[in-house]
Amino acid sequence: MRARAAIALACLVVALGACQQRTADVDQRRIEAADSEPQNWLTHGRTYGEERFSPLDTINTDNASQLGLAWSYELRAPRAAEATPIVVDGVMYVTSAWSMVYALNAATGEELWVYDPEVPRERGASACCDVGNRGVAVWRGRVYVATIDGRLIALDARDGSVAWESVTVDQTKPYTITGAPRVANGLVFIGNGGAEYGVRGYVSAYDARNGSLRWRFYTTPNPRGVDNAASDAVREAALATWNPDAGAWLESGGGGTAWDALVYDADQNVLWIGVGNGSPWNRDVRSPTIEGRNNDNLYLSSVVAVDATTGEYKCHYQETPGETWDYTATQPIILTRLTIEGQERQVLLHAPKNGFFYVIDRTDCGLISAGSIATQTWATGVDMETGRPIENPDARYAVNTSIVLPSPFGAHNWHPMSMSPETGLVYIPVQEIAQDYAQDSEFVYRPGRWNTGTAHAALPDDRAARAAVRNSLKGFLLAWDPVNQREAWRVELPGAWNGGTLATAGGLVFQGTVDGHFGAYNAETGERLWYVDNGAATLGGPVSYAVDGEQYVATLASYGSVFFLAAGFAAPREGDNLNGRVNVYKIGGTATLPPRDFVRAETPEPPVIRASAQVLAHGTTVYGQFCNVCHGGGVVSGGALPDLRRSATLADADAWRATVHGGRTEAGMPDFTQWVSASDAEAIRVYVAREAQALYRQEQARR
Numbered sequence: 134m135r136a137r138a139a140i141a142l143a144c145l146v147v148a149l150g151a152c153q154q155r156t157a158d159v160d161q162r163r164i165e166a167a168d169s170e171p172q173n174w175l176t177h178g179r180t181y182g183e184e185r186f187s188p189l190d191t192i193n194t195d196n197a198s199q200l201g202l203a204w205s206y207e208l209r210a211p212r213a214a215e216a217t218p219i220v221v222d223g224v225m226y227v228t229s230a231w232s233m234v235y236a237l238n239a240a241t242g243e244e245l246w247v248y249d250p251e252v253p254r255e256r257g258a259s260a261c262c263d264v265g266n267r268g269v270a271v272w273r274g275r276v277y278v279a280t281i282d283g284r285l286i287a288l289d290a291r292d293g294s295v296a297w298e299s300v301t302v303d304q305t306k307p308y309t310i311t312g313a314p315r316v317a318n319g320l321v322f323i324g325n326g327g328a329e330y331g332v333r334g335y336v337s338a339y340d341a342r343n344g345s346l347r348w349r350f351y352t353t354p355n356p357r358g359v360d361n362a363a364s365d366a367v368r369e370a371a372l373a374t375w376n377p378d379a380g381a382w383l384e385s386g387g388g389g390t391a392w393d394a395l396v397y398d399a400d401q402n403v404l405w406i407g408v409g410n411g412s413p414w415n416r417d418v419r420s421p422t423i424e425g426r427n428n429d430n431l432y433l434s435s436v437v438a439v440d441a442t443t444g445e446y447k448c449h450y451q452e453t454p455g456e457t458w459d460y461t462a463t464q465p466i467i468l469t470r471l472t473i474e475g476q477e478r479q480v481l482l483h484a485p486k487n488g489f490f491y492v493i494d495r496t497d498c499g500l501i502s503a504g505s506i507a508t509q510t511w512a513t514g515v516d517m518e519t520g521r522p523i524e525n526p527d528a529r530y531a532v533n534t535s536i537v538l539p540s541p542f543g544a545h546n547w548h549p550m551s552m553s554p555e556t557g558l559v560y561i562p563v564q565e566i567a568q569d570y571a572q573d574s575e576f577v578y579r580p581g582r583w584n585t586g587t588a589h590a591a592l593p594d595d596r597a598a599r600a601a602v603r604n605s606l607k608g609f610l611l612a613w614d615p616v617n618q619r620e621a622w623r624v625e626l627p628g629a630w631n632g633g634t635l636a637t638a639g640g641l642v643f644q645g646t647v648d649g650h651f652g653a654y655n656a657e658t659g660e661r662l663w664y665v666d667n668g669a670a671t672l673g674g675p676v677s678y679a680v681d682g683e684q685y686v687a688t689l690a691s692y693g694s695v696f697f698l699a700a701g702f703a704a705p706r707e708g709d710n711l712n713g714r715v716n717v718y719k720i721g722g723t724a725t726l727p728p729r730d731f732v733r734a735e736t737p738e739p740p741v742i743r744a745s746a747q748v749l750a751h752g753t754t755v756y757g758q759f760c761n762v763c764h765g766g767g768v769v770s771g772g773a774l775p776d777l778r779r780s781a782t783l784a785d786a787d788a789w790r791a792t793v794h795g796g797r798t799e800a801g802m803p804d805f806t807q808w809v810s811a812s813d814a815e816a817i818r819v820y821v822a823r824e825a826q827a828l829y830r831q832e833q834a835r836r
């Protein structure tokens with residue numbers, strides 16, 4: 134009898150053990166107690182508050198210089214690798230371009246499974262900012278990923294098989310999803326992107342068990358009626374801040390896409406939504422101002438709190454009222470507590486594109502303080518009485534061209550910031566890039582294409598002037614004191630568009646750079662303690678975890694993201710079609726990155742095409758309208774997509790036109806027939822050939 138009881142007890146223990154070891158068995162309790170298992174990185178920002186602080190300290194200021202590569206894994210896709218890896222009980226879940234998911238042994242990099250959602254490649258043409266993905270969520274044995282074509286998919290964490298799939302967008306519209314889902318209380322939250330092309334933003338909550346829609350909150354009002362959504366309750370209030378009768382928003386939906394920050398507030402059971410820019414950007418085109426009527430365009434460029442269970446509106450703070458510069462407020466949000474004037478406050482920390490650093494009260498969305506973390510020409514400060522920015526009226530480019538800082542790349546973009554409770558500092562990848570804005574006097578709304586309502590000058594012809602533009606881009610790692618709204622230290626970085634940060638209990642801050650390095654800094658002083666070649670641009674949020682007591686730091690490296698598509702600057706190192714990588718470091722690691730086998734073929738001698746100055750000018754304009762955002766400003770490819778100056782097709786007018794009229798859908802290039810006429814295509818060819826000649830001469834001179 135006693136023996137039988139003992140056996141039964143043993144079975145029970147075994148069964149419990151098996152139960153506890155279910156793959157990726159993450160739930161509310163575990164995430165809320167994330168500090169009790171510092172070896173894991175259970176959710177996007179490690180904790181629900183997304184501070185991106187690792188309590189691990191085996192790697193610290195004393196030994197960081199001994200870091201070396203533990204392993205490197207080649208993703209199965211080139212282009213943007215932007216994910217924050219999730220690590221649960223020795224398994225890493227990470228994504229690559231085209232929303233592909235990988236489960237890897239976190240100690241060795243051994244591939245456990247790969248899931249490819251087989252996104253139709255023509256969807257890439259609707260992605261303003263490349264086809265990257267910022268990661269998965271894990272919950273109760275499942276891995277959740279959202280795809281470029283707008284699906285939310287639940288995978289079995291054991292083998293990557295599909296448990297369910299829900300289409301979250303109208304796939305006839307240019308919606309894309311690049312953001313990571315979040316999960317709380319059994320609901321999966323997901324937003325979307327596409328405001329540059331013309332969509333209406335919203336956030337949805339799905340039942341994690343079966344993918345059924347539980348609530349939806351639209352971030353802009355429906356001018357025609359209710360949506361039968363949680364946001365209906367604030368439709369009137371939001372509509373009162375738009376032109377109800379005129380403007381491109383009536384067709385586009387107004388934008389306000391929530392493509393990155395969705396942060397669950399466990400103190401308030403609230404979901405914080407970072408809302409994107411207007412569609413089109415230009416408010417005069419989007420929602421023409423009516424004398425005497427508010428034209429703030431809620432809830433663009435705002436942080437909005439909604440009840441996480443029902444989607445019911447709680448409160449909001451609009452960071453850029455009447456947004457007109459692509460000033461999204463989608464940037465990563467940190468929820469924490471700060472002692473301000475002797476009082477502990479539940480706060481939200483935010484550094485959106487517009488260059489301010491906001492401390493916001495989580496209980497009522499009240500503005501506590503706003504500091505300036507980068508050069509701003511659009512505003513001189515925030516009026517603490519009204520909570521509104523003090524604008525420079527010229528910045529609205531109503532009549533003249535305005536040169537404005539920050540640019541649409543933002544003073545801070547999606548690259549995550551982190552915070553250390555030990556130093557009290559927030560570590561922010563900051564940049565200073567100027568942008569010229571002017572009214573697009575010929576604006577017509579083109580469904581499905583780039584619709585900003587703004588005009589921008591082409592890059593200067595003069596090569597020295599172009600180099601000067603490039604050299605004017607500044608990037609730095611900023612340590613910011615959020616209580617006193619004061620800089621603690623900064624480290625200048627090589628150029629703009631650098632990576633997200635990670636703070637650790639080892640007194641370190643980790644960050645990657647646009648030119649493919651990865652470094653560790655003293656969190657107190659900014660002293661650089663370690664710096665290595667990480668192979669390619671290192672942009673996403675690094676994470677730290679441990680397996681069997683060994684601490685690791687993981688990064689992603691690739692050439693991709695909007696900067697490498699649109700900015701018009703060649704990749705710092707040639708990287709066309711190189712797959713992204715997961716590179717993981719530990720103390721004493723001795724692995725090496727594979728040598729770069731990429732050898733650029735010699736640029737074919739471009740054709741000399743006789744054409745009038747008018748045709749050349751027209752080609753420059755049409756290129757700017759349709760080609761620029763993927764193939765690069767000034768026809769300079771950042772390495773993610775083909776450099777048209779080196780295209781073999783350039784010499785053949787018929788083949789060139791056939792590519793424009795037909796596209797290369799397998800590569801993500803749409804058919805431009807409905808927007809670009811045969812003579813437009815030829816004018817583009819004239820312009821590209823002119824740029825190709827300049828490149829060819831440059832290369833020949835260097836030989």
Ligand code: CA
Nearest residue numbers: 328410459461
């Ligand atoms: Ca945008």
